[in-house]
Amino acid sequence: MATIYYGSVINPKTLTDYDALPRCLIAVTATGNIDWIVEDVVDSMVQETIAQHGLTDDTCVVTLKPGEFIMPGFIDTHTHAVQVPNLGIGGEFELLDWLNNYTFPTESRFESVDYAKRSYPDIVRRVINSGTTTCCYYGSLHLTATKVLADVVHEYGQRAFVGRCNMNWHGHSPDYYVEKDADESMENTVKIIDHIRSLPHSSAGEPLVHPILTPRFAMSCTPDLLVRLGEYAAEDQGLVIQTHISENKAEVEKTLELFKCDSYAGVYDRYKLLRHNTILGHGVHLTEHEMRLIHKRGAGVSHCPTSNFYLSSGMARVGMLLDHGVKVGLGTDVAGGYSPSILSAIQHASIASKMLAIQDPSGEKCSHGHHGHHGHGEHCQQGAAEHHEHGGHEHGGHGHGGHHNIGEFTNQKLSIATLLYLATLGGAELCCLKDRIGSFKEGKAFDALLVSIRDETGNPAIWGFNPGRDVDGHTSHEIPRDPLKEGLERFLFCGDDRNIRRVIVQGKVIGGQELKL
Secondary structure, eight states: OOEEEEEEEEEEEETTEEEEEEEEEEEEOTTSBEEEEESBOOGGGHHHHHHHTTOOTTOEEEEOOTTEEEEEOEEEEEEEGGGGGGTTOOTTSOHHHHIIIIIHHHHHGGGSHHHHHHHHHHHHHHHHHTTEEEEEEEOOSOHHHHHHHHHHHHHHTOEEEEEOOBOOOBTTBOTTSOOSOHHHHHHHHHHHHHHHHTSOOOTTSSOSEEEEEOBOOGGGSOHHHHHHHHHHHHTOTTOEEEEEESOSHHHHHHHHHHHTOSOHHHHHHHTTOOSTTEEEEEOTTOOHHHHHHHHHHTOEEEEOHHHHHHTTOOOOOHHHHHHTTOEEEEOOOBTTBSOSOHHHHHHHHHHHHHHHHHHOTTOOOOOSSOOOSSOOOSOOHHHHHHHHHTTOOOOOSOOTTSOOOTTSSTTSOOOHHHHHHHHTHHHHHHTTOTTTSSSOOTTSBOOEEEEEOBGGGOOTTOOOBOHHHHOSOOOTTSOOOOHHHHHHHHHHHHOOGGGEEEEEETTEEEESHHHHO
């Protein structure tokens, strides 16, 4: 049975523009794809418009109340499901000490399959109810536990990428939490990929849960394992890759020393792991040379500002990445990030951009030369040469819904349109799913949030819609306002899971406050 949604709709378009449609009809097929959209329909014409499209009386019509709107679901491009039990502790440390003192001990618990079966349902449910319709999950290095994670995600109906961490370099991973060797790592990698690809497809005939190749970060994997991962990926160009890059200065220094390379991005390029569907977490200390290399390869960056603040890593220069044409999405990076909600990432991305703008009041833009922010100079020439020798993927053009001039975003505050884009279409582009999700368009999957900023949600941070208080008109000196755009901004900066009535993936309600009732 088709479902019709009628009411206010927010629809991202580009980094600088989005539609705020107060009277929109969206028709969703029984298989969960968008059949048609009519952007401006007055109340009296709703039934006639539905009839004109040939729909019958058994069509379900969901009419939104004042103070409610529909928007695309959030896309979390970088999080560690295995670290949710570690939320909110360890912030006194920076990255490497935090991993050793808190994170690796927490992740090692997932060696117990029973613990994984007890923990992952609650973990995935929390992520879904936070409004995340698509999520890029890091699991642990354990094969069976990661199968459990993939099975739970599939059972709950979330769209996701699920990866088992590769980490076999003894001496750079703890003795209690490391793979035996490259052979074991590759064997378990193949097994988890095969398992995820064997899961049943959605009602639309496509997989919701995808495998993702997950070398944890460069120094967790021996060079021989990185070679084999690169060779395996070369045989499967559709296989998405996720890893970390340039999160912390000490991590960067150690990586360059281990691999005898002049840039972190050059390390991944050397091993054929930097390509059109590579998702690089963080990128706080990337040089402009690296940004150009990442753009050339078509890879992108998951911006994780909450984690970058919490672990004192720094502030990623997202505006400069955008000006270099690099794809950018948002990530919660739980548990370096202390919230599973992309709303926190949006809020902290805004703060980070404002702090960068304050630090550079001159408005200095990115250049075509070396910026000198990190000081490691050119990317690894050896890596680039080897990449071309092995037929590396080249990527041209500018992403993010259209070309932008160099300097448009560098050291500038991120607008509401930009933040919305990064949380939705930007994430979809980074995951190579832009044709299916991230915005509303005929033929795309209906992955959406039904948001309410009404007072009845019980969120005291939002001055929401209250008909007994707010329908008395306005004074003549009040500035002109767009209630829908204001509602979006209130939700992005003051909202939480109480404001999410429904979480919808492929047309099916999988979470939200209504499902809890």
